Amino acid sequence: MALEHAILVSLAERASTGxxxxxxxxxxIGQFWTATHQQVYKVLGRMDANGWVAATVVAQDARPDKKxxxxxxxxxxxxxxxxARPAEREATRSDLAVKIRGASYGDPAAVAAEVRRHRADHAGRLEFYLANEKREFPDPSALTGHRLHQWLVLRGGxxxxxxxxxxxxxxxxxxxxSSTPARTSEEDR
Amino acid sequence: MALEHAILVSLAERASTGxxxxxxxxxxIGQFWTATHQQVYKVLGRMDANGWVAATVVAQDARPDKKxxxxxxxxxxxxxxxxARPAEREATRSDLAVKIRGASYGDPAAVAAEVRRHRADHAGRLEFYLANEKREFPDPSALTGHRLHQWLVLRGGxxxxxxxxxxxxxxxxxxxxSSTPARTSEEDR
DNA sequence: TGTAGCTATGCAACGAGTTGCACTGCAACC
DNA sequence: GGTTGCAGTGCAACTCGTTGCATAGCTACA
Structure with missing residues (x-):
């Protein structure tokens, strides 16, 4: 009971194909909810059966038909x-955090390298969000309605x-x- | 392929029952990974079959036997x-964020109330973490090995x-x- | 005396999401 | 001329996790 509603919001903003x-x-949207196309088609089919959405087939030239x-x-x-229904607190799940916690049972330096890799990844994503903000929402104080809400979610990201x-x-x-001898060691157990 | 490894880390710290x-x-651990007891027993059974873990049955008086x-x-x-294997970037999923994004298709004030509720929940959790930190890790600069790693994960939380x-x-x-007229409105669509 | 709660383990059915594959046809690049 | 990539829809099989239920005996409280 989850992707359904993300799709509802998405379709409320604009009618779209799968x-x-x-x-x-x-x-x-993928900032706080992701879905593969297979999943989208599956759920869309169910939503159609439930009468939540309706499809119009549109013929295109030089492209397959679309719904x-x-x-x-x-x-x-x-x-x-x-x-209007209360939302559950979502469970955070992080492989990386579990790895950090378990670092002493393997090679802590390798785990550190992995964290550095993720750091770079998230730094890239942050820049992407900031660029989006600048381009899409140059004057946040003037925002109202769904544009304001979109901006708020971006702020969250x-x-x-x-x-x-x-x-x-x-x-x-x-x-x-480094200089500080915060030694990671083998001496446990 | 996930809970398995969280359990491995957990058991590496201390042998335990399901x-x-x-x-x-x-x-x-639940800070960055949660599991119900049913899921734990199921996975533990599989891990046992794979030879990753081994059980010892311990009889107790006035309590059921435990493994x-x-x-x-x-x-x-x-x-x-x-x-040593690279970790995937984990997909953040947040119902609440989707609700914020879709606020204008319902009652934005109700969504705001919901956000306030979550805010209080997370504030409580933060206090809990801070109390834990004070109690369990009074002198972080002296930490090494798995205690250091546990502290780092707590810091993440x-x-x-x-x-x-x-x-x-x-x-x-x-x-x-409030004073600033950031009007949330009906005027879209 | 009855009920609630804790320790302790587990099965069955279901739902959500992932992975892999299949098909069509155009455009662009090498 | 062949490969890659994009637009477009979809099925099948699987894994991960959740929900509901079952069982059993002890303790504590009203």
Missing amino acids: YDLARRFDKS VYDLTDTGRAELQDWL ITLERGLIDWYDEVVAALTP | YDLARRFDKS VYDLTDTGRAELQDWL ITLERGLIDWYDEVVAALTP
């Missing part, structure tokens, strides 16, 4: 209903990426034996 | 191997909770019409 939705889940989905009234009602980067820096500093 | 593991996944699991050499080797709280505050401020 293909297009899948691409959008790689970008803006443009849009919300039905039922879908719009469901979206409103879902928005930015804040969280910054937090991750700070944390990774702390971890790398602690795991890298 | 019941005990499940409880620990509600606490410290204490410990790592085998194969399990320890797998753990080392996994630590603290950093991320702070980030979330900051973000939620930003969202609540933007969604709450």
Whole structure:
């Protein structure tokens, strides 16, 4: 009970094909929800069966036909209903954090290298978000309605990426034996 | 291919029963990985079949018998191997973020209330982490080995909770019409 | 005396998401 | 002329995790 609603929000913003939705889940929406195209098509089929969305087949030249989905009234009602229902706190799951915790049972230097790699990845993502913000929302104080809400979610991405980067820096500093002799060792067990 | 390794790390720290593991996944480890007891027992069974762990049945009085699991050499080797393998970037999934994005298709004030609720929840969690830190790691600069690594993960929890709280505050401020007329409205579509 | 709660283990059914594959046809590059 | 890439839709099999249920005996409280 999850991707459904992300799709509802996405379709409320703009009627789209499954293909297009899948691409959008790689970008803006994908910030806090991802989905492969297979998953999107599957769920879209179910939503269609439930009457939440309806498709219009559009013929194209030099391209395969496409099915443009849009919300039905039922879908719009469901979206409103879902928005009013309390949201569960989502479980954070991080392989990398588990690796950091277990570093002494392997090679802590290798784990540090891995953290550095993720740090670079998230730094790239942060820059991407910041560029987006500059381009899409040059004057945040003037925003209202769904544009304001989109910007707020982007702000969340930015804040969280910054937090991750700070944390990774702390971890790398602690795991890298430099001037400070924060020795990572074999002596346990 | 995930809970397995969290369990390996957990058992490397201390041999435990499934019941005990499940409880620990509600606490410290559960910070970045959660699991219900059913899931733990299931995976533990598979790991046993794979020869990663081995159980010793311990009889207790006034309590049911318990099976204490410990790592085998194969399990320890797998753990080392996994630590050396690169970790995927984990997909963040947040219902709440999707709700924020879709706020204008329902009642933005209700969404703001929901964000406030989550804010309080995370503030509580942050306090819990900070209390843990004070109690368990009074002198971080002296830490080495697995205690250092445990502390680093706790630091991650603290950093991320702070980030979330900051973000939620930003969202609540933007969604709450106060002196600044950041009107959330019906006028779209 | 009854009920709730803890320790302790586990099965069965389901739902969500991933991985791999299949098919069509155009455009662009080498 | 062949490969790569994009647009477009979809099925099948699988894994991971959740929900609901079952069992059993002890302790503590009302």
